[in-house]
Amino acid sequence: MSDRDGVIWYDGKLVPWREATTHVLTHTLHYGMGVFEGVRAYDTPKGPAIFRLQDHTDRLFRSAKIVGMDLPFSKEELNEAQRTVVRENGLKSGYLRPMAFYGPEKLGIAPPKKDVRVIVAAWPWGAYLGAEGMEKGIRVKTSSFNRHHVNITMCKAKANGNYMNSIMAHEEAAADGYDEALLLDVDGYVAEGSGENFFMIRNGKVYTPDLTVCLDGITRNTVFQIIKDMGLEITEKRITRDEVYVADEAFFTGTAAEVTPIRELDRRSIGTGVRGPITAEIQQRYFDIVQGRNEKYAGWCTLV
Ligand code: PMP
Missing domain, CATH: 3.30.470.10 (Aminotransferase class 4, branched-chain amino acid transferase, N-terminal domain)
Incomplete structure (x- = not known):
């Protein structure tokens, strides 16, 4: 670098x-x-x-x-x-x-x-979790490392030191042959990826963890808008890992990761094990917005 x-x-x-x-x-x-x-x-x-x-x-x-x-x-x-x-x-x-x-x-x-x-x-930086992952979805492992406790590190700060936890989780997942880690909070509920927020879809409804231990992701916020534009319901709630196992679709969001589909968690296929149709649509709409093809959100694109 x-x-x-x-x-x-x-x-x-x-x-x-x-x-x-x-x-x-x-x-x-x-x-x-x-x-x-x-x-x-x-x-x-x-x-x-x-x-x-x-x-x-x-x-x-x-x-x-x-x-x-x-x-x-x-x-x-x-x-x-x-x-x-x-x-x-x-x-x-x-x-x-x-x-x-x-x-x-x-x-x-x-x-x-x-x-x-x-x-x-x-x-220049291309797809953070790989171009193939954007299409086919990535393989994710629940981490043995918990996400930060709210009174140990300040999760709402994007602070350098917070990323030791992210790096250890990511390295563990990568060493085991996975693309990314899913971290749980100290109570065992789904928090976020090492550098991404998490979403899942079941029966046409979208769910994401509340922000208690997660970074307030700007991509997450953008995806909330997209979901509303699509006329879908979004609920912030505590999510357990077994709820993810039986989800129809799941994806990560982040500035680097953009909208990355998850095809597998802990060797269980999410849905049919490919990028789901709602995820694909959210992804398409996301790229339309960030690449300046959606006039409604033109105010989010600052020309250099
Ligand atoms: N959670 C963590 C831990 C992150 O590092 C990131 C990346 N900044 C995100 C979530 C997603 O945030 P954003 O969409 O603002 O990039």
Whole structure:
């Protein structure tokens, strides 16, 4: 990732990609106290556009507030920074990574509050869980790792340290030959994937876990709109893993994962073991919206 051409926005300046570095005693590198976003830009008929830019920037500020970090830039500056990196790297589409972290000014547990650094990078990134998975669905395993307890890590913050749990769950699932992990909460109810929200469909009705231990996904919110547009019912509720085993369809949502069908959980086929018809329709509508083909949601696409 570090050895490539291009520029990264770093504390208000555009820095050559290879020179966007930080010292090894950077506080966040040691303790994981930082916040970040994952954002996508899509090629639309009007040109490259960032999807739900303001919503991502708003969530970055909410994450910072939760972990007690003061961001040294305004929302407007960070919106502009995101548009700039897409433009300056000549991207038609891609993934953006804004991140705020504590610098190397001191290394005790108490972070250097005045040394907050912000970067925004952007690069091309295709289907997160594979192009084949988008069509055929992915294979998922219930993780032996639980999702965060609400009073241990702050689940509503997209905070760097929270992702140790995600990485361990994903690595375990991948080592066992699966594409992704499904994490349960500490009470044993379905929470989310390592980097995705979860949905299931039974008898034409859509269900998703409530947000108690999940990230408030922007894709999740987009999919809620799509489901309403389709005239379907959506219910937020506690879901057990055996309810998923007998679901007709299931899928993950995320900025990176977009709408990824799930064809199997714990070696049990979901429905007929292929991408379901409602999932396929949601996926199609999602790509129409993010790629600027649905006028109703044109306001969600910010041209760069
Ligand atoms: N849950 C987790 C743990 C995530 O990392 C992500 C990705 N940001 C999501 C859910 C989905 O969120 P969004 O749709 O906003 O990308």
